[in-house]
Amino acid sequence: MAATRVMMITSVASASQTTSSFFTKRPFLLPPTHKVSTFNGLCFSKRALSVKSKRPFSCNAIYNPQVQTIEQGQSETLDYRVFFQDGSGKKVSPWHDVPLHLGDGVFHFIVEIPKESSAKMEVATDEAYTPIKQDTKKGKLRFYPYNINWNYGLLPQTWEDPTHANTEVEGAFGDNDPVDVVEIGEKQRKTGEVLKVKPLAALAMIDEGELDWKIVAISLDDxxxxxxxxxxxVEKHFPGTLTAIRDWFRDYKIPDGKPANRFALGDKPVNKDYALKIIQETNESWAKLVKRSVSPGELSLF
Incomplete structure (x- = not known):
């Protein structure tokens, strides 16, 4: 059942601090693409988030088998998919089964679109095991009109609820997808690669009336x-990058004859604490989704 996969926030008192852990009855996924990797179960400090969990649980180890990504079909075709599977060959979901929190303000980020590429890749939220595929429109593969200049993808175990109006952002409703991440590091990554990142800022993009957060982050190995x-x-060490990200996402639909996207919150990026707040809130929305506290509609929950 979907509810058995919910990653719950847990806590345990110690002599020095309170820690929390996300745990699951299903395996979770680790980087990199086409390689098998493992590491230990993880806990994170509540101090890493601006909003604390309302429910205490006891800290449990996370089950961590070997996992890998598997490509099916040829790239840039309608049949192409990047699936995730555990060491036994069982398929698992990159959206639902990769743990979000790693501790100390560090999160997992799944690459959908490598920097300097234009194929519009995304997690197929309506397909079983939510593989990564190329987006389509009217049966044709979608491409950006020009390359994206950063690694782009999603935060697992997050969901922008389309039934929830954000009172801080013009009352806009969520776009029914996981939260997007723009990773500004120097390396070009691979589709399906899972990185450890730390959030730095966020932009509140309004896309055809829907709220579509863009978390700006950097990989820890940069x-x-x-x-x-x-x-x-970011402005100090990557001058002009935040403006370039905003302008890129504002304008990329214009060559297709669509209006420009716009940005709320004064058209400016918000700080790390606000970004962490967004992540916390959308993780809580995802938990409600997989527990079916809200209707999933056509979304796949496995």
């Missing part, structure tokens, strides 16, 4: 990762 910890650091 050479500049230690230099950037909040929105002002």
């Amino acid at each position: 050479p500049k990762a230690h230099l950037v910890n909040d929105v002002e650091d």
Whole structure:
């Protein structure tokens, strides 16, 4: 049942601090693409989030088998899919089964679109096991009109609820997808690669009336990762990047004859604390979704 896969926030008192853990009865996924990797179960400090969990649970180890990504079909075709599977060969969902939190403000990020590419890849939220595929429109594959200049993908175990109006962002409703991430590191990643990232800022994009958050983050293995910890650091060490991200997402639909997207919250990026708040809230929305506290509609919950 979908409810058995819900990653719940847990806590345990210790002599020095309170810690929390996400756990699941299903396996979770680890990077990189076409390779098998493992690491230990993880806990995270409540202090890493701006909003604390309302329910205490006891901290449990996370089950962590070997996992890998498997490509099916040829790239840039309607049949192409990137599936995730565990060490036994069982398919698992990158959206639902990859743990979100890693601790100390670090999160998992799944790459859908590598930087300097234009094929519009996405997690197929309405297909079993939610593989990554190329988006389509009227039966044709979709491409951006120009390359995206950053690694782009999603935060697992998040969901922008289309029934929830965000009173802080013009009362806009969520876009019914996981939260998007723009990773600004120097390396070009691979579709299906799972990275450890830290959020730095967020942009509140309004796309055809729907709220479509863009979390700006950096991979921990980037050479500049230690230099950037909040929105002002991005401008200092990656000058012009936040403006370039906003302008890219504002304008990319214009060549197709559509109006420009726009941005709420003063057309400016918000800071790390606000980004963490967004992640917490959309993770809670995802938990309600997989527990069927809200209707999933056509979304796949496995």
